[in-house]
Amino acid sequence: MRRVRIVGLAAMALCLVACSGGGNTVAGVGSASPTTVPAAKVSITAAGGDQVNPKTPIVIKATDGTLSAVTVTNPQSGNKVVGDFSADKTTWTSNDTLRFSAVYQVVATAVNKEGKSVEQKGEVHTLTATAVAAPSLFQAPDVANDFGVGLIIGVKFDHDVNDKAAAEKALKVTSTPAQGGSWYWVSKREAHFRPKQYWQAGSTVKLETGVYGQALGDGTYGGPDVSATYKIHDAxxxxxxxxxxxxxxxxxxxxxxxxxxxxxxxxxxxxxxxxxxxxxxxxxxxxxxxxxxxxxxxxxxxxxxxxxxxxxxxxxxxxxxxxxxxxxxxxxxxxxxxxxxxxxxxxxxxxxxxxxxxxxxxxxxxxxxxxxxxxxxxxxxxxxxxxxxxxxxxxxxxx
Structure with a gap:
């Protein structure tokens, strides 16, 4: 069962009934049919079962109405989570970096077509990792304005990576013009990347880690991502x-x-x-x-x-x-x-x-x-x- 706790404070919709002016009715003319406007409903979703992966966004949805306010807070830090409403304001999605081992408190308000509001509260629990392997750059991009064609780039982790394949799939290198290349694991904590031949003069090379929240083996997950862009000068x-x-x-x-x-x-x-x-x-x-x-x-x-x-x-x-x-x-x-x-x-x-x-x-x-x-x-x-x-x-x- 997903560990998202929800407490509903729903406002009941009113039923409007038209009454006749007397005991008699004219053929073909009856009393007005009752009209019911459904109450707005709020759902809090975040895939992941009992413990949500922090890379999974928190999603708040309204049905039979629109969202008027959403607040998601980490009470441990006091920080509010940043998110965006959809164009029709039926959905709010977090676009912030969530933490491991955190409990996020959600308060969301929605209104139905009649303007009646409903408030929904809940909690989202993120998973607890045995260890968090934070990546850093093997070659810092700020040590020079540009680099030679023999540039070696790579990533160092501050904890062992036992599932190297999972980590490597999350690492991304792009170059302009495209030149390809391969990773090489120096150790359980360090991987380097280079092309078969030297980089082409005038190239731009970009490294993005993409490991945050990625399972890296034995209960270890990737830490906050880093990226860098390198300019290659003359050969x-x-x-x-x-x-x-x-x-x-x-x-x-x-x-x-x-x-x-x-x-x-x-x-x-x-x-x-x-x-x-x-x-x-x-x-x-x-x-x-x-x-x-x-x-x-x-x-x-x-x-x-x-x-x-x-x-x-x-x-x-x-x-x-x-x-x-x-x-x-x-x-x-x-x-x-x-x-x-x-x-x-x-x-x-x-x-x-x-x-x-x-x-x-x-x-x-x-x-x-x-x-x-x-x-x-x-x-x-x-x-x-x-x-x-x-x-x-x-x-x-x-x-």
Missing amino acids: WVGKADGNTHQLQAFHNGELVRTAPTSMGKTANTPPRGPTPTFNGTHVVLGKTAHIIMDSCTYGICEGQPGYYKAPENWDVQISGDGEFLHENLATVSVQGSQNVSNGCLNLNTDNAKWFFDNFNIGDPIEVTNSGGPQLAINNGHGDWAIDWATWQSGSALHG
Whole structure:
């Protein structure tokens, strides 16, 4: 039985009876027939049985009359629920976000054709979830005005999602022009989306979650939805080759600069041993004109062999564990011939400044022949380092 409690306070319609003027009647002329105007009736509907899903709107309907007033209140918060009347004022439908585990008090008034009013009261109980998994954006849209063609978008939940397929069906990505793509579940709480190839330059990409009130398994339901629109700028792609020790820059497919570089060393030299740059496509995460690079951030601190703390300029970050394109004057003599860095791509001043000025968040840097392992998906935005077949297998719907 639906748990919608209703108390009726109905006004009785009056029956009007015409009386004759005397005891006699004229053939063919009788007393007037009684006329009854039905009382207006109010019903409160919200599908869902004993506990209504909060994504289901509350609907108030009047029959034999029209609605003159509707108030729906959450007494726990004191907030009133926003809704709209139909054009003929026979229906009121909520268009607000309802809460989980709430009792909404409804007071509705309707009038019949004779102007007689009836008031109806009731309660709507929303379901209680074991947990509410609220989504947030993997890539915030406000960190840049626009993004590179290597943009990775996605959703993070603050609780485990056990029914990934249900969640994925509720997630919606649209792009203009249309480019398709697939989801990949990094964990029970995080899913990323990308197309097979880079986004087209000039595209617009929109992400909408649509999970609110969606059952996500084991009593967990989706929390309030989020959405974002991303603008894709010109195609800027860097290609770094560990064999040639060159970093090339392509703008909309055209080679516009070649810079000698020194990547991470592969030799087992003390004190750290090999520190090769990760292979695979990196994505620019951010940039800082001047930074202090401190080896203590990865465990080699002051007093230990190999410790350094050095100011570096024109720093473009390309991985989560501290790989950058940046100026390094100490390695200029071997840039273009040897890989001697701690994992970064070292450049001279002019080249570092040029890449800093032209490369921005979402622009891909493809690293090959570095001698290092593949960049992991959780090390910045290592998603493009995963081949397309493997990426598709990470979808709950296509895997």
